[in-house]
Amino acid sequence: MDYKLSIGFTTDTFTLDDVIRGVLDGSAGLGGVTEFTDVTADVQQISISRGRSRETDEFNAGSVSFTLRNETGKYNPLNTAGPFFPGIEPLMEVKVEASHNGSTYYTIFRGTIDDWSIQYPSKKESFVLCRASDSIALLSSTEVSVTRSAELSGTRITAILDDSSVGFPSLLRSINAGNTTLQSGSQSGTTIDVLRNIEQSENGALFVDREGKLTFKERSSTFPSGSPSITFSDDGSDFSYMQTQLNLNDDLLFNRVTVQRKNGTAQTKLDATSQAKYRVRQLTRSDLNMSDDTEAADSALFLLNKFKDPETRFAGLNISVDKLSTSQQSSLAQLDLADIIKVELTPIGESSQRSKLLSVNNMIWSIKPGSSNITIGTADATNLTFLILDDTEFGKLDSAKLAY
Numbered sequence: 001m002d003y004k005l006s007i008g009f010t011t012d013t014f015t016l017d018d019v020i021r022g023v024l025d026g027s028a029g030l031g032g033v034t035e036f037t038d039v040t041a042d043v044q045q046i047s048i049s050r051g052r053s054r055e056t057d058e059f060n061a062g063s064v065s066f067t068l069r070n071e072t073g074k075y076n077p078l079n080t081a082g083p084f085f086p087g088i089e090p091l092m093e094v095k096v097e098a099s100h101n102g103s104t105y106y107t108i109f110r111g112t113i114d115d116w117s118i119q120y121p122s123k124k125e126s127f128v129l130c131r132a133s134d135s136i137a138l139l140s141s142t143e144v145s146v147t148r149s150a151e152l153s154g155t156r157i158t159a160i161l162d163d164s165s166v167g168f169p170s171l172l173r174s175i176n177a178g179n180t181t182l183q184s185g186s187q188s189g190t191t192i193d194v195l196r197n198i199e200q201s202e203n204g205a206l207f208v209d210r211e212g213k214l215t216f217k218e219r220s221s222t223f224p225s226g227s228p229s230i231t232f233s234d235d236g237s238d239f240s241y242m243q244t245q246l247n248l249n250d251d252l253l254f255n256r257v258t259v260q261r262k263n264g265t266a267q268t269k270l271d272a273t274s275q276a277k278y279r280v281r282q283l284t285r286s287d288l289n290m291s292d293d294t295e296a297a298d299s300a301l302f303l304l305n306k307f308k309d310p311e312t313r314f315a316g317l318n319i320s321v322d323k324l325s326t327s328q329q330s331s332l333a334q335l336d337l338a339d340i341i342k343v344e345l346t347p348i349g350e351s352s353q354r355s356k357l358l359s360v361n362n363m364i365w366s367i368k369p370g371s372s373n374i375t376i377g378t379a380d381a382t383n384l385t386f387l388i389l390d391d392t393e394f395g396k397l398d399s400a401k402l403a404y
Contacts, residue, residue, distance in 0.1 A: 001321050001329045002102050003367050005043050005066060006036040007113075008093035009084045036095065037084070042068045042075075043369070044127065046096060048109045050134070051207070051337050051362025055252060055379040056283070058196050059207035059337065061136035064096060064109045070126040076118060088116065094132045095212070096367075100329035108333060108365065110212030112138065134208035135172065136192060142166050145188035150291055153178030153202040156187075157195060157216050166191050168214065176218035178202055181291040183262065201261075201288040203299055205338045217338055224340045224357050224381050230331055232317055233344040235353065239328055242373075244345060245315040254283035254307040259300040261288045267297040271308040283307065306383045314343050314358055316377040332374070335360065340381055357381040 043066060050062035073079050077088035091112040097105035111134040120126050144165050148156060154177040161168035161175075180202045187194050195216075199206040205217040231238045255274035260266040266286075274281075283303060290296055321329060335341070337360050344355045362377035 001333070001372055002099045003043075003046065003372065004038055004040050004097040004099070004105060005046060006038050006040075006095050006097070008036050009087035010089060010092065036093070039068060042070070044069060046365070046367040048096060048365035048367075049362070050109070050210075050364075051360070051377060053362065053377070055359075055361065058199070059136070059205070061140070062109065062111065062134040062208055063131065064094065064111065065129070065131045066096075068128040068130065070118060070128050071124075073126065075116075075128045077116070090114070090116075094130075096365075098329075098333040100326040100333065104330070106330070106333040107211045109134070109210060111135065111208075134212060135168070135214055136208055139166070139168070139192040139195065139214075140190055142191045143189065144191045144194055145186065146194075147186040148182075149184045150181055153180050153182055153198050153204065154216060154218065156182050156198055156289075157206075160187075160191065160194060161214070172212055173214045173216075174209065175214075175216045176204070176221055178204070178216075178218045179220055180218075180295060182289045183291045185262065185289075187289065197287070197289060200285055201290050201299075203302060207337050210334075210336050215338075222338055222359070228342040228357060229335055229339040231342040231344065232319075233353075234346060235344065238344070239319070239332070240323065241317045241319045241343075243318045244343065246312055246345075246347075247315045248310060248312045250278070250281070250310060252307050252313075253278060253310050254281045254303065256280050256282045257300045257304045257307075258282070258284045258286075259288065259296045259303070260284075260286045261290050261293065261296045264293050264296055267293055267300045269297065269300040269304045271304060274308045278310070311380050311383070313380055314345075314356060314378050316362075316375055317343065318375050319373060321372045321374060335363070335376075337361070337363065341376075341378070343378070 046064065046066045048064045052059045068075055074082045074084065075088065076082060079085055093112055095110040096108050098108050099105045111132040113130060113132045115131040117129040118126060119129060142165060144160055144163050146160055146163060148159060154175050157175050160166060161173060182201060195206055203219045205222050207215055209215045232241050233239065255278060256268065256270040258266050258268045290299065321332065324332065339360045341358050341360060342355055343358055344353050346353045358378035359381040360376060361379045364375040366373055
């Protein structure tokens with residue numbers, strides 16, 4: 001797999017009294033023109049981390065860290081003779097791309113620079129340590145206050161992103177309509193906190209995708225349907241992986257769930273059988289924005305059915321990207337958070353292969369010249385399988401559940 005790292009240095013910025021950049025009606029723009037420059041030749045390593053640890057957690061801001069060689073001083077923001085002066089500044093855009101054939105590239109991370117640290121380990125050595133985050137980090141630094149009538153969750157999110165206090169670019173978002181109607185009233189706080197409240201009210205997924213788009217998946221779009229994006233197998237029949245891990249613990253065991261909306265009555269659902277066996281395990285979500293208590297009760301029942309029984313869970317997969325075929329590398333580069341995958345494993349001591357549908361919870365890329373691997377953290381998706389008419393796998397009567 002080939003990788004490309006590009007930075008959006010701001011060039012041709014209008015500068016007063018500058019003999020070149022200070023010419024009126026010239027080529028210099030007031031805000032400058034952002035042009036991506038390929039800096040791959042200077043890259044020593046790239047690390048990308050996106051996603052969340054557990055299903056009950058929020059998706060964190062994705063991040064990338066990378067190291068650039070700087071022996072010529074061209075990445076020094078104070079070097080007036082440097083090729084990128086005066087375009088090295090905070091919040092420059094950065095993107096990392098991957099290619100299976102050297103010509104077709106897929107973006108696997110896009111964000112903005114948080115930190116640009118020039119290191120001088122000796123008089124003749126210099127390198128730059130860089131860190132960038134996706135737009136969730138930017139949404140944590142703005143505040144919003146909106147008053148809205150009752151509407152679907154996706155409509156509310158769009159209104160918040162359009163608000164003048166946020167001004168989130170329309171080209172950098174992918175927002176589903178939503179399955180949950182939110183109550184009328186006001187919402188205020190940091191933008192990301194308000195959006196996450198809507199995400200929980202919907203039981204959907206809010207994250208920044210690999211191309212840098214803020215993505216909101218409505219509840220129904222997170223359920224498995226059709227074929228999984230990728231099947232990973234330990235028998236050589238499909239995508240191979242180096243190692244996996246099976247965990248059986250009580251981290252996601254909840255047999256008493258309480259959901260309460262603003263100005264509503266707390267709705268509690270419990271499973272007596274699970275409580276008798278594992279004692280009471282409480283999960284509470286409050287101050288949500290669904291429109292009525294019936295919706296809150298449905299949400300509590302949904303979460304109860306999802307977490308009332310302990311599951312043996314695949315903790316993750318470690319994949320050597322360079323050992324995959326070129327077509328498999330292409331598919332892997334297009335995999336994203338919340339995608340559905342299948343993992344097949346023949347445990348030691350068993351004669352038959354086990355398989356499980358999983359949702360992608362997190363993705364960690366480790367890239368160095370000549371080698372790369374990815375670790376994929378997963379969440380169990382078998383408890384999200386609902387009846388889909390005419391589907392060969394999810395359309396079976398007496399096995400598939402009806403969704404709320």
